Amino acid sequence: MSSDCKFLDQAPRFLFFTGKGGVGKTSIACASAVKLADAGRRVLLVSTDPASNVGQVFGIAIGNQITAIPAVSGLAALEIDPQAAAQAYRDRIVGPVRGVLPDSIVKGIEEQLSGACTTEIAAFDEFTALLTDSALTAGYDQIVFDTAPTGHTIRLLQLPGAWSGFLEQGKGDASCLGPLAGLEKQRSQYKAAVDALADPQRSRLILVARAQPSTLREVARTHEELDAIGLTQQYLAINGILPESATAQDPLANAIYQREQHALADMPAALNSLPMDRIALKPFNLVGLTALRQLLSNAAPLAMPDSEVMPALPAANLSTLVDEIAADGHGLVMLMGKGGVGKTTLAAGLAVELARRGLPVHLTTSDPAANLTDTLNGALPDLTVSKIDPHAETERYRQHVLSTKGAKLDEQGRALLEEDLRSPCTEEIAVFQAFSRIIREAGKKFVVMDTAPTGHTLLLLDATGAYHREVARQMGDSKTHFTTPMMQLQDPRQTKVLIVTLAETTPVLEAAHLQDDLRRAGIQPWAWVINNSVAATTVHSALLRQRAANELAEIAEVADRHAQRYALVPLLREEPTGVERLLALAGGQTPSPLVPTEHKGEG
Known part of the structure; x- marks a missing residue:
């Protein structure tokens, strides 16, 4: 499939979009899914973001079940709720010992499973099946993930699996290995999932960033971290770049344009080897199909009505x-x-x-x-x-x-x-x-x-x-x-x-x-x-x-x-x-x- 975006050219079955909050990965993931479906592919869009707003983008309720997007033929979506997954995961581990072990010990186990690592692992647990169970996704040509597993999650899953007794005996120190204590049975499935992520014939990671020095430095670290653990098929999408056409007779807009161009020229060397797409800043909120179909296009953006008078904002400085x-x-x-x-x-x-x-x-x-x-x-x-x-x-x-x-x-x-x-x-x-x-x-x-x-x-x-x-x-x-x-x-x-x-x-x-x-x-x-x-x-x-x-x-x-x-x-x-x-x-x-x-x- 030919596209304005390199990251969609000859796309493998699995596409993962990752990046910090606010860089636009959900919008780009949704726009990519629509573009692939419009080209005749059968596409499943999956979000594992705790702050997922995929349903809001399409204007329908999605939730934790595969839901067809009525307005786009061939497109369905699924929002994995990491918090609900983490709670189910905690219940699965704590349930068998509740009433058997003293309450103080049970409470300690629950507390150890209350952190972000548990949420990360539980979310990975949820979508592992989508990577490894071919029967589950047989009806789809491509799976688009909004929010990839972090290098942090993958490094956890690559650690050996002999921790349960080790932690119970108090030999470990305060760490995030508690969430892994009940995972030995799934380790072969996790290995298959990580292998799928690392296979360039099956998976591609798209690192989403903004044209800001701090964001580009962070995405460079993410690139190097993922590359070091074998996830080498990476593309870079720099989102929200102010177009030069928007700078006329506006000193602030012109200053932002110059600042972004300097940031792109001076981006970390580690990123220069990656295939890169530049996506222009749009004036509209990226909600609804019309806006999504505009996002990845190089065509002139939709004409927007001039905004009304802005009210004075009551906030303190x-x-x-x-x-x-x-x-x-x-x-x-x-x-x-x-x-x-x-x-x-x-x-x-x-x-x-x-x-x-x-x-x-x-x-x-x-x-x-x-x-x-x-x-x-x-x-x-x-x-x-x-x-x-x-x-x-x-x-x-x-x-x-x-x-x-x-x-x-x-x-x-x-x-x-x-x-x-x-x-x-x-x-x-x-x-x-x-x-x-x-x-x-x-x-x-x-x-x-x-x-x-x-x-x-x-x-x-x-x-x-x-x-x-x-x-x-x-x-x-x-x-x-x-x-x-x-x-x-x-x-x-x-x-x-x-x-x-x-x-x-x-x-x-x-x-x-x-x-x-x-x-x-x-x-x-x-x-x-x-x-x-x-x-x-x-x-x-x-x-x-x-x-x-x-x-x-x-x-x-x-x-x-x-x-x-x-x-x-x-x-x-x-x-x-x-x-x-x-x-x-x-x-x-x-x-x-x-x-x-x-x-x-x-x-």
């Missing part, structure tokens, strides 16, 4: 949040969110504004792609900067566990412990321990953290009680005062968590899921920050004005449903790098809300 944070004099400020939403820049902006006010600040990150030195491009007297190296911290943690717990094990037990420590979650725990050392400083100064531990990490560390309860047990009945890192994170007087998102459907849904994870770990987010908002600035380009109008529903969703307080940060003409621009970002020097020139004074 970032400086309002800084005022509240600064009033405490010290404390921990954690910025959380998915990749590509601008956490590093916002963390740096908060830190320099607090330091400008004469407050002592330690700014730190564990993001391998973050370059705080480049972002700051300068110094302030009250600001110190550090970067946690995840690889170094992981190796330090591994050596500590092997020299303590491993010293007491026989050769077989030590070998299994080493396998446990190769689990992807080991890095999360090691990084958290490094964070814990820095957290102690927040009693005397501000500590601003970029790429804070995920809700998943926090559940691993606290829901299983590995650290927190051990400290409590060692203290016994003594009246000695103690504070664990988790206690500090759970105390709103000591810690403020800011969730960063974009005013787009998937990033808001993913941020809401992160908030749920944090709340399960006993942490209440303090505020949300909606970054890079077109609706919070002034644009003249018809394309961008329509995009601004599309943001309003997502901003309202955050304001009305999710956030106790929130701030809106406008899309800026220049990248906020360097102390001066960061101070402008965090100090309230933001453009006024969008009011088109020809309508000033209305609304």
